Amino acid sequence: MDRIPILKLGGALIVTIQVDMHDRLALALEEDLTAKIASTGARGVLIDISALEIVDSFIGRMLDNIAAVSRVLDADTVVVGMRPAVAITLVELGLELTGIKTALNIERGMALIRSRLDESKDEARSARARRED
Amino acid sequence: MVTDSSDALLSVLAKEEPRILRSWLESLNAGDSPQTGRIRDAELRTQAQAMLQHLRDALGSGASDAKSEAFAPLRDMLGDISRSRALQGFTPAETAHFILAAKDPIVEALNGTGDPSLAARAWPISRLLDQLSLHTMEVFLASREEVIGRQGQEIAELSTPVVQLWDGILALPLIGTLDSSRTSVVMENLLQAIVDEEAEIAIIDITGVPTVDTLVAQHLLKTIAAARLMGADCIVSGIRPQIAQTMVHLGVELNVVSKATLADAFALALRRTGRAVVRAKAPAPTGEDRT
Amino acid sequence: MPVAKTDRLPIRSGEDVVRVRQTVRTRAIEIGLSLVDQTKIVTAASELARNTLDYGGGGEARVEVVHEGARRGVRLTFEDQGPGIPDLAKALADHFTTGGGLGLGLGGAKRLSNEFHIESTVGVGTRVTIARWK
Known part of the structure; x- marks a missing residue:
């Protein structure tokens, strides 16, 4: 079965969904991402859905789940590039995905994730500093 | 024949x-x-x-x-x-x-x-x-x-212009009564403009809207929710006192960032995008200020 | 109501659900629906086709281009011979689910269409018809 590729860039994982996913493919992506966050210790997950022409409740739930799981694993999920028609439809459908961070495009999404990475670096540094005192 | x-x-x-x-x-x-x-x-x-x-x-x-x-x-x-x-x-x-x-x-x-x-x-x-x-x-x-x-x-299209106030900041000054067909045009225009201008913040100014009923409030909320899904934040400005009162009576809770005037909303938008407005020069002293 | 075009598509697998979405998209473009309306009807089709597959045990989708006077629209019918729905009102309410989903399928599809009709008999099956007009 084909899978959606997951790229690793610094402390972030990047997924670009470019096909009309059937449900099993979506579930596989959810599993792969979870495993990859755990194995790489990634602190950010960026999911680019700018190519998606629809997001139905199933895909919406997948995005929600990925965000929830990554939160537990101490990573931020940012969904980027949702099209206006898709956003209107999702709201009409009753899915507002309030647990997910969003950004207009990959650039903005990466900036969000980077600021988070910098924060955790600062924390690590100050923690080390405290131990050394 | x-x-x-x-x-x-x-x-x-x-x-x-x-x-x-x-x-x-x-x-x-x-x-x-x-x-x-x-x-x-x-x-x-x-x-x-x-x-x-x-x-x-x-x-x-x-x-x-x-x-x-x-x-x-x-x-x-x-x-x-x-x-x-x-x-x-x-x-x-x-x-x-x-x-x-x-x-x-x-x-x-x-x-x-x-x-x-x-x-x-x-x-x-x-x-x-x-x-x-x-x-x-x-x-x-x-x-x-x-x-x-x-x-x-x-x-419907003419009466809903989306204007760019600053790099990444849009304003949608709404004027006149909003019905649901007009609101959907407004909504689509705004969301498309957000994509086109890569705007992070959109200010929806309703100073010119005479009444806001439950339906209009719902449409506003939907627009704001859709913009958020796309990665942009909305600020509502210009809610008149009567409208605020009606909304409270109707039980509509506009659970959004709201500012009294478009100017206030713009100032907030600038702050959020890491900018500030400062006076380049001290204002000319007026008679009363002189000591 | 005159029907200009009919497609009958089986719903037996997840790939079939994708095919239903694509057919509905093609027909929606043909009759000139706006991008937002296309997206709404395709999303509704996706919800209902998944219901047919997951709860009805598979079935058939009928995608029709219909005319009424000068109006054109797409009408979709989803039919299965599954267990049926005992309590329709409950099934239409949001956040009701028996399949572990978000439970937005039926109610969501209803909000995304101009017309919505459902018939279901326990032990016989379910038929949902929706339409979106230009």
């Missing part, structure tokens, strides 16, 4: 065409509904001639009902004429007059032959022309409705 009397009728119409045309055009140009000025004489003449030709063709096939297939070319032609009249701003009466004015000359031409069998054909032909004039009215009204529909659409 082509009979001898039909042949006679057609030959009279053909023979008398110059005279029919002349008095028809005279009647079109005279009286309360002059068709000149907006339409050139030559054009009017061509239209009248073409109509007579189509009428003869249809009668020649033996048809007597304006709705029948034989009259289709004539109906199409009249349809085109009334459509263009409607767009040029003619009144319905003026438009119907075009075909009704042909009645007298044709009836006169038939009576003028002195042949009773031809004079007897005058009545059905006059009824036929009545039917055709009704057809022109129907087309006329339909084209008017089309125009009105298109204008409504244009107004």
